[in-house]
């Protein structure tokens with residue numbers, strides 16, 4: 001199991017333990033995290049699973065492809081350096097101990 | 107308590123077409139899935155149950171060997187699951203990305219809307235179904251597909267309608283099937299005419315995206331998926347244009363608010379498709395015995411996912427039958443909610459909420475419902491106004 005922490009829009013934190021292979025979006029939904037909406041349930045079509053990853057892990061994540069890149073520009077909250085669609089990121093060793101911040105609006 | 111699927115025999119089919127919402131309320135109160143004789147399918151109407159269905163496509167599959175859709179349109183991505191679905195869906199993505207939609211399609215949609223409005227602007231009255239929303243959605247689709255302008259809007263509109271009728275032809279009327287096949291044939295001719303161009307000239311159109319996809323598509327795959335886009339990409343934007351205009355005309359205070367604050371048109375669009383969802387129902391097949399909510403389903407059961415009903419589920423929306431742009435921001439299911447989530451979402455948002463409807467209110471002064479001609483709404487699988495007569499000051 002991999003352990004990491006969601007930082008909710010209100011500043012509270014929720015630590016979760018997730019088996020590798022699930023997406024970060026699925027991890028959020030399975031743990032009742034409200035800061036992720038995931039309207040398209042991982043089809044990379046809604047941009048309501050936007051999350052901010054810490055700089056220390058971004059280089060270990062799979063690179064942003066053209067489609068995700070385009071979608072991120074249209075997320076409801078501003079794009080930052082660590083912005084990703086959490087449905088496109090699979091839980092792996094790289095996320096152990098990291099903090100994933102969720103935006104004010106999805 | 108888990109019960110077998112209850113059977114309802116007294117829902118009159120015509121009532122579903124005229125106004126499905128009272129029947130939806132009744133069915134929603136009864137059970138998680140209800141067999142409705144006149145619809146010939148098990149209807150699922152509760153929001154939470156539909157979320158469960160959408161999040162579990164191994165049990166609730168889109169693939170269906172007996173699908174009428176496959177017979178008429180060919181085996182498209184809408185009736186595939188998992189990897190086979192993913193590769194064809196990916197092929198469409200480049201045409202539908204929000205950035206591409208805004209930069210490339212936005213100006214094209216604006217030109218179409220401007221041209222259509224200019225043609226009737228000085229008349230003082232119109233039926234926005236045939237004078238605006240119908241041609242708007244049709245011309246936009248001709249461009250999106252890459253058919254190039256030789257196709258008349260009435261043609262593609264007829265093909266679309268014929269395909270949809272044939273797909274929904276559960277009574278197996280041979281005339282309807284024949285018209286569906288004729289439409290598929292006409293679309294095939296159109297594809298053959300332009301496919302070479304798109305193969306040689308990469309561009310944002312759907313035919314080009316498919317021709318240049320990483321996964322090489324067979325001609326059958328291309329035809330089936332173009333048929334799906336023709337069948338499924340026309341009436342929804344058309345109907346949501348009309349529903350949004352209608353909702354705002356019925357609520358002058360809300361209209362005043364969006365006109366002062368233009369960005370609220372986007373919010374109003376979301377509320378319009380929640381209020382009267384253009385796709386009211388789509389089917390899934392149960393792959394193994396399973397329990398959904400309070401109901402036992404069996405392998406092979408066909409279920410009809412009534413997003414039109416879920417979007418008025420009182421456990422999720424206060425006063426669900428009211429059009430209200432001031433609701434708290436909240437998820438609805440008008441575009442679906444799983445792997446088949448509408449591929450054209452951003453096209454619809456842009457065409458309807460950013461361009462067509464704001465332009466109508468901007469150009470037609472003191473727009474109002476017609477004094478003597480009624481608005482007509484129809485349908486349950488697909489629903490929207492079929493006539494929206496209006497007047498304005500000239």
Ligand code: HEM
Pocket residue numbers: 183184185195247250334335338339340342343346379383384385388389439440441442445446447448449450451453454
């Ligand atoms: C307000 C407008 C629209 C609404 C409410 C809407 C709604 C939907 C819904 C509910 C589905 C899922 C159906 C299912 O799971 O069986 C869907 C799928 C789809 N829609 Fe839309 N749609 C709209 C506009 C468009 C437009 C403009 C296009 C294309 C030009 C389009 C293309 C598609 C495609 C290709 C699919 C199939 C996706 C797949 O199977 O992966 N839609 N749409």
Ligand code: FES
Pocket residue numbers: 025038039040041042043044045046047048049085086087088
């Ligand atoms: S869940 Fe829709 S884009 Fe990630």
